[in-house]
Amino acid sequence: MKTDVEELTPTRVKLTVEVPFDELKPNLDKAYKEISQQVRIKGFRPGKVPAPLIDKYVGRGAVLQEAVNDALPELYGRAVEESEIFVLGQPDVEVTELEDGTQFAFTAEVDIRPKFEVPDYDGLEVVVEDAEVTDEQVEETIGNLRERFASLTGAERAAEEGDFATIDLVARIDGEEIEDASTSGYSYEVGSNSAIEGLDEAITGLAAGEDKTFTGTLVGGEHAGEEAEITVTVQSVKVKNLPDLDDEFAQLASEFDTIEELRADVRDRLGRQVRLQQLSEARDKALEALLEKVDIPLPEKVVEEEIGRRNQQLEQQLQMAGMSKDDYLEEEEKTAEEFDTEVADAARLAVKGGFVLDQLAVQEELGVENEELSEYVVTQAMQMGVQPQQLAEYLTQNNQLPAIVSEVLRSKALNLVVEHVTVKDESGNEIDVDAVQRELNGETAPAEDGEGGEDASADAGEGAAEAAKDETPEATAEAAAEESPAAEAADEQDGKSKDA
Numbered sequence: 001m002k003t004d005v006e007e008l009t010p011t012r013v014k015l016t017v018e019v020p021f022d023e024l025k026p027n028l029d030k031a032y033k034e035i036s037q038q039v040r041i042k043g044f045r046p047g048k049v050p051a052p053l054i055d056k057y058v059g060r061g062a063v064l065q066e067a068v069n070d071a072l073p074e075l076y077g078r079a080v081e082e083s084e085i086f087v088l089g090q091p092d093v094e095v096t097e098l099e100d101g102t103q104f105a106f107t108a109e110v111d112i113r114p115k116f117e118v119p120d121y122d123g124l125e126v127v128v129e130d131a132e133v134t135d136e137q138v139e140e141t142i143g144n145l146r147e148r149f150a151s152l153t154g155a156e157r158a159a160e161e162g163d164f165a166t167i168d169l170v171a172r173i174d175g176e177e178i179e180d181a182s183t184s185g186y187s188y189e190v191g192s193n194s195a196i197e198g199l200d201e202a203i204t205g206l207a208a209g210e211d212k213t214f215t216g217t218l219v220g221g222e223h224a225g226e227e228a229e230i231t232v233t234v235q236s237v238k239v240k241n242l243p244d245l246d247d248e249f250a251q252l253a254s255e256f257d258t259i260e261e262l263r264a265d266v267r268d269r270l271g272r273q274v275r276l277q278q279l280s281e282a283r284d285k286a287l288e289a290l291l292e293k294v295d296i297p298l299p300e301k302v303v304e305e306e307i308g309r310r311n312q313q314l315e316q317q318l319q320m321a322g323m324s325k326d327d328y329l330e331e332e333e334k335t336a337e338e339f340d341t342e343v344a345d346a347a348r349l350a351v352k353g354g355f356v357l358d359q360l361a362v363q364e365e366l367g368v369e370n371e372e373l374s375e376y377v378v379t380q381a382m383q384m385g386v387q388p389q390q391l392a393e394y395l396t397q398n399n400q401l402p403a404i405v406s407e408v409l410r411s412k413a414l415n416l417v418v419e420h421v422t423v424k425d426e427s428g429n430e431i432d433v434d435a436v437q438r439e440l441n442g443e444t445a446p447a448e449d450g451e452g453g454e455d456a457s458a459d460a461g462e463g464a465a466e467a468a469k470d471e472t473p474e475a476t477a478e479a480a481a482e483e484s485p486a487a488e489a490a491d492e493q494d495g496k497s498k499d500a
Helices: 021-038 051-083 135-148 199-203 247-253 259-292 300-321 325-332 336-363 370-384 388-397 401-419 433-440 453-468 473-482 485-499
Strands: 002-009 012-020 087-099 103-112 125-128 151-154 164-173 183-189 211-217 227-241 422-425
Touching (some): 051 087, 135 247, 199 211, 247 259, 259 422, 259 433, 300 325, 300 336, 370 388, 370 401, 401 433
Antiparallel strands (some): 012 103, 087 103, 164 227, 211 227
């Protein structure tokens, strides 16, 4: 087999492949066998029809076409391997020559990853936000915790903002009740603006047994987006009572005896979150700094596919949230053109980042061990709330393991970049990324004479025990911390890093 490679653009090539006809013999034999199973010729059982009769009644051309279709995937794969190119997507294949008994040739145009070398990344410097936990963040987190332990008591008065009202809702269009938009015994926080627009204003000032009718736009169900006459009837009004911030509350909501011990623990938890945010930000900015040193062409088809993937993902998220794209754009205060530009820019950056990390993995001869794949699957399974074995079987059955290997390799390549980058916070302090990572993992630095190993094991054991106690006061305190502004910022930063 002979293969010639013509570079159409830096990101697209044309393979011209010539194959001696003898190499098609196994495919021809297979084609005759399969056609023999399908044709019905008097005097011959299915599968026993001789080749000359198939040529006579079916046609040699049909046999050749069947053989070529069977041979092309393997021949194309061999041509790609011999050419040592990294192909992207499916090729456009055209059979250019098919001379029975002599020659077979075809061409394949396909996008490829551009050829380049990742430049030296020693000496790169990035700046991340300070790992600061403010008193306001601590108090807001404790406030979240108080909310979890709030109690409700009945109030013999009209509903006010912050009260919880038990209500009945009846929606009507043209006098006909809309069942999927009506409910009874619904507990609603007045002033939360979490339901139909106009509901808060209608409830405010109503006492138990009173009702009010207003016009609102239905947000879900068969009549979503339509105007309806909505009658709200208040069954009861309850006042939310927050516990006092004292030692008794600390003992109720946590394993600590005093409120000051609880505050110290909350500050420590928030500190871990902002340090985790620093690590995520350092990874993102290290990749950004590396990409600025690389100028490579990008296959437009690959970029378009990435844009399509991102738009489809957004559509699914909006559908789950009951929002339209127009609603989303209005909320984000963006025009459709601005949104499309942002998506295209992000897609190009993601494609470029993938190429650079893939090439870096090749240059540094990085590999993936079975243990690393297992760790990845276990982590993903925990995030998805499924059993690791179940996820592993799904990935195997759907041929997703090559993509997982690629993702793990890219992560290792990015880790390598971060190791060679100087990371400083906005105050100018240099951050030991490795030491911070060990700390967040509950590890301690290796100590002389074997000291410290027991402490590290104890820390890890305590972390596992904490994770298992979902309903304990500690878990409740941790959940409150996760609702803090620092946690939200960390989540947002983590989402950005996954794009690359």
